[in-house]
Amino acid sequence: MDFLKTLGIEPINKGISTGTKWQDSSGEKIDSYSPVDGKKIGSVIAADKEGYEAVVSKAEEAFKTWRLMPAPQRGEIVRQIGEALRKNKEPLGKLVSYEMGKSLQEGLGEVQEMIDICDFAVGLSRQLHGLTMHSERPGHRMYEQYHPLGIVGIISAFNFPVAVWSWNTMLAWVCGDVCIWKPSEKTPFCGIACQNIISEVFKKNNVPEGVCGLVIGGREVGEWMSADTRVALLSATGSTRMGKAVSAAVGARLGRALLELGGNNAIIITKDADLDIAILGSLFGAVGTAGQRCTSTRRLIIHEEIYETVKNKLVAAYKQLRIGDPLDQNNHVGPLIDKDAVQMYQDSIEKCKVEGGNFVVEGAVLSGAGFESGCYVKPCIAEAKPGYKIVQHETFAPILYLLKYKTIDEAIAIQNEVPQGLSSSIMTLNLREAEQFLSHAGSDCGIANVNIGTSGAEIGGAFGGEKETGGGRESGSDAWKVYMRRQTNTINYSTSLPLAQGIKFDV
Numbered sequence: 001m002d003f004l005k006t007l008g009i010e011p012i013n014k015g016i017s018t019g020t021k022w023q024d025s026s027g028e029k030i031d032s033y034s035p036v037d038g039k040k041i042g043s044v045i046a047a048d049k050e051g052y053e054a055v056v057s058k059a060e061e062a063f064k065t066w067r068l069m070p071a072p073q074r075g076e077i078v079r080q081i082g083e084a085l086r087k088n089k090e091p092l093g094k095l096v097s098y099e100m101g102k103s104l105q106e107g108l109g110e111v112q113e114m115i116d117i118c119d120f121a122v123g124l125s126r127q128l129h130g131l132t133m134h135s136e137r138p139g140h141r142m143y144e145q146y147h148p149l150g151i152v153g154i155i156s157a158f159n160f161p162v163a164v165w166s167w168n169t170m171l172a173w174v175c176g177d178v179c180i181w182k183p184s185e186k187t188p189f190c191g192i193a194c195q196n197i198i199s200e201v202f203k204k205n206n207v208p209e210g211v212c213g214l215v216i217g218g219r220e221v222g223e224w225m226s227a228d229t230r231v232a233l234l235s236a237t238g239s240t241r242m243g244k245a246v247s248a249a250v251g252a253r254l255g256r257a258l259l260e261l262g263g264n265n266a267i268i269i270t271k272d273a274d275l276d277i278a279i280l281g282s283l284f285g286a287v288g289t290a291g292q293r294c295t296s297t298r299r300l301i302i303h304e305e306i307y308e309t310v311k312n313k314l315v316a317a318y319k320q321l322r323i324g325d326p327l328d329q330n331n332h333v334g335p336l337i338d339k340d341a342v343q344m345y346q347d348s349i350e351k352c353k354v355e356g357g358n359f360v361v362e363g364a365v366l367s368g369a370g371f372e373s374g375c376y377v378k379p380c381i382a383e384a385k386p387g388y389k390i391v392q393h394e395t396f397a398p399i400l401y402l403l404k405y406k407t408i409d410e411a412i413a414i415q416n417e418v419p420q421g422l423s424s425s426i427m428t429l430n431l432r433e434a435e436q437f438l439s440h441a442g443s444d445c446g447i448a449n450v451n452i453g454t455s456g457a458e459i460g461g462a463f464g465g466e467k468e469t470g471g472g473r474e475s476g477s478d479a480w481k482v483y484m485r486r487q488t489n490t491i492n493y494s495t496s497l498p499l500a501q502g503i504k505f506d507v
């Protein structure tokens with residue numbers, strides 16, 4: 001395929017890079033197969049411990065130089081990366097779609113998110129400001145400033161194989177940090193392609209080797225990063241189970257962790273909702289990326305007076321979905337990432353039925369022409385109850401649960417009763433309901449929307465969630481502060497030294 005050649009993808013690829021140089025490794029071979037057609041994309045030689053140590057060593061060395069470069073100059077390099085991504089948007093978007101399985105529109109959109117965060121980071125490079133405070137002591141001045149942390153490790157997930165990495169990396173770079181990236185072993189070529197694009201920019205700007213490291217491998221690589229005291233901040237995106245393991249390892253060494261974990265996102269549809277908007281937002285939230293977004297809509301909490309109407313409209317909308325090759329822009333839904341994900345989809349459907357769930361749109365694994373990979377499934381809808389165990393669980397697949405409520409207080413309680421706390425929405429034209437949903441007594445999620453769905457976040461706002469979602473914040477707003485250490489400075493420009501608590505010494 002032409003886009004693979006354009007991005008420098010070979011049949012067999014090295015899985016370790018210190019920035020512009022690829023390293024040999026004795027690690028295992030990782031084969032990447034596309035969920036689109038089941039064909040092998042290529043192989044990657046995974047990192048071994050020796051190669052990992054080489055990447056970390058180069059990163060430590062590079063940090064000493066990179067941190068001293070003025071932030072606007074680092075921002076200029078990020079600007080050039082944004083331009084390189086613009087030039088490679090189509091081939092990289094196609095690779096994301098082909099290796100991960102999301103629609104081409106979503107693949108291109110993910111690359112656009114990378115471009116957008118580059119633009120954001122360029123502006124940020126001139127705004128890394130602290131505060132000034134009045135001192136209680138005469139002839140003294142106080143202020144805060146921010147310094148780079150050092151090495152930022154990034155563990156990304158398969159569902160957004162390039163965008164989430166860029167959210168972390170572009171901000172970390174303008175802050176003066178260096179980065180080491182472990183992409184998902186399910187989408188290794190997205191990582192290799194990004195490394196190839198960035199390395200060309202780094203070469204032109206004589207960026208020190210080690211500012212951008214890449215280490216491809218399985219769980220053991222994440223364990224090395226988690227336990228490594230040289231990694232000042234570890235940003236990890238993935239399951240709650242994975243996040244707990246990372247948190248424990250990083251916490252044991254009193255390191256810093258930024259966690260973006262599971263979501264079990266709900267939309268409340270009130271009797272005062274604009275149903276056209278509500279149905280559209282629910283549909284995209286539930287089936288977009290085949291339900292494999294951390295912000296995918298898993299639950300619809302519907303007022304009992306409009307429950308049947310909403311259900312019937314959704315059933316009709318699901319009949320119009322086109323499932324197939326995601327590179328064909330006529331299709332709405334592509335495949336799940338692999339057959340393990342298909343098995344989890346099937347298991348969740350069976351568990352829901354055992355608990356009493358009624359499927360108004362049945363699920364199924366698709367076969368036949370166009371579905372040879374065995375990864376295509378039908379998005380399905382089940383009538384359920386909030387107390388079902390399966391409803392409390394996040395299944396990374398297009399399964400939507402319908403739940404009834406009577407009062408807005410009950411709806412918010414149902415929304416909040418799951419362990420996860422990432423994204424939430426309410427569909428209503430009632431101002432009081434909307435404001436209550438956004439109040440202290442409302443949604444307990446990191447993201448709360450009114451009259452838009454749960455999925456789709458702009459890079460200008462901080463992205464992240466609460467509870468088992470991990471509490472991390474990435475991307476916009478003041479998320480940049482996570483990648484820096486804060487320092488309070490006091491300057492005495494007087495001719496005396498007043499001591500705390502009025503203590504005096506005869507000297």
